Amino acid sequence: MNAGRDAQAAATERALARAHGLANAFLASLAERAVSRAPSPDEMAAALDEPLPETGSDPAAVVDEWFERAERGITASPGPRFFGFVTGGVTPAALAGDWLASAIDQNAGLWASSPAAAQTELVVLRWLKELFGLPVEWAGALTSGATMANLVGLIAARQWAGRRLGFDAAAEGLAGHSPIVVVASTEIHLSAVKCLGTLGLGRKQVRKASAPGGSVDIAALATLLRDIDGPVIIVGNAAEVNSGHFDDIAALADLRDSHPGGAWLHVDGAFGLFASASPRLAHLTRGIERADSVASDAHKWLNVPYDSGFAFVRDGAILREAFAASGAYVVGSGGWDPFTHVPEMSRRFRGLAAWCALKAFGREGYRALVERCVDHAAAFARWVEATPDVELMNPAPLNIVCFRIVREGCGKAATDELNRLAVRAIQEDGRAFVTGTIWNGQAAIRAAFDNWQTTLDDVAMLQAAVKDVATSLTP
Template sequence: IPVLASTEIHSSALKALATLGIGRASVRQLPAPGGVLDLTAFDNALTAIDGPVIVVANAGEVNTGAFDPIAAMADRCAIHQAGAWLHVDGAFGLFAAASPALAHLTVGVERAHSVAADGHKWLNVPYDSGFAFVRDHEPLRDSFLTGGAYLASGPEAGWDPLSHVPEMSRRFRGLAAWCALKAYGRAGYREMIERCAGNATQFATWVEATPGLEMMAPAPLIIVCFRLTAQGQDADATDALNREAVATLQSVGRAFVTGTVWNGRAAIRAAFDNWSTTPADVAVLQSAIADVMTRLTGCSDATY
């Protein structure tokens, strides 16, 4: 079965497709300028498929936080005669729906056939915590249901998670998520989500205003993709500079960022999804980057 997704499909989705036996080679990766799926390319690819298809949409792409046009993709999936299963990867972005200021980004997610997200990101519970929602639970149960004389799997046993997940046994992962939701509730998470987004905006604004830094993409959510630049350096030298900057920032230990590649060039990624991060912490990150810029490029124009 063919799978349509953007070039920014997460590696975990590719791994899941391989695990299921559908295969990585089944994925047709479509252009995503700025991290957002090109709808025209999607229309053309979907129209060319006569049979059923799986569609993977991003709600908070991992490098930039970009959202695919999920509502428009749902419209097209709904009229695909052979059937189109719309899956939304909401690992970063699903919780934006809890904020009135950010909920517009998630419009259309409610129309998906399945949605996956991580609890160890914005829910702020320990590794490993993930969950999925499905529109129709019967195919899920039919796939994973098993039985045996030694299993209390009869109707009187009530709901049993082993009938809905691949594992036969596992630790009580759901407890941490339940406790966190119970402790903070909708209002608490809304406040945290908006605080995290504010931290990202603060940092992105500083990057845009700082000589020697540039944004690699817009930052609509909590991920800022940026890089250092140095006058007179070619593209390869700039890539090397940014890889060295990431290594230096990590070794110094004042703040943590990760390296990535965006549009074929080395970049730096800062994600603001921790509940305890404050504007003062953002200032520490800015100071650390300014110091690294001075060390590696001699540029001392950054203020923080």
């Protein structure tokens, strides 16, 4: 018997039991609890800020104390009425897998550190390619989300472009070499722009074509490409984040193929890639199998816990070249080393939650989930069109509805302010959570539908909250 270890085991068991109890109670409350209480920064600082403790505390008591102090700031984002941003829920299998991943605490960076984690990730990547109809031979890796997935795709694109220009971008850097040109639409997502800045390609250097209605104007993009002599990186959307409209990916691939200097097509499919999982919606992503790289989120429509995403790259060799690194203590082990495909050396075992989610739902489960969410978005869009004082800003082809509250005789500035107030009022109301945006220069409201638990009753609660706020607010 080891008294010290017995005490540690007992403390661990108590802490896990308390966390399990708090988690179960929270999950059971999701259908009824306020989605947000909209606390102020000062309120949250008062609740949580304190000096570093000088001595320790019982682990179970620590968990209990944090939850009690932080609860006002915990949104019901895994719940069925969180329509803000593009936020999925967490399926039971995914949650269980994530809990287990924390308990077994595997480093998913190298095969040697966890053969189970590395092989699980390989299986998940193959399943995802099968789900979306992507070529099975493509390389890929799990990431922290679509932002990091965009970074993976774009760093491979940068490496390819550097090679076309006669240098090794990863080894030599960009200084002193010809600039690498990037073209996209005006609806390029901020995460892709952030990645371009991180990679030294320049946030302000993107040449943008117009995107009327959210989809890139192919003729305008072709005009941009005609003025570029050398290699170019094309960034396409599947789909844009304000109303879910897709670029014509097949047409982008045609432009890529015909560009004399060579081109790399990267597709940001953070949530839109999931249209490929539905025969009814797959036409929206036509041509995506012709891309050179694709980025997507798993914590959106796959409904696994934060954080999780994935990237696929056609040319595995150029991807590995971009991330090449060696050290005396990093010894090859004969299996797949994920760190050769991503920036991190050490990584959380995200593959377990994704494996459990895909195994539990299967292809048919995700097809049904995607189609159900799209049907919910369509139902809400129809309600918006039929409701006085509410206006649809753009058709909703997928799962995002962009709308605004209007008043007869109200000018642009007053209408914009009305909608900014409406977003806050809906969030404070607690029945549903939405987020604001700017569409065609006008303040608007977005509702995104991608949670596995959402029903038409939840859509009706969103409608009631919007209607009540629209009626009560004064411009």
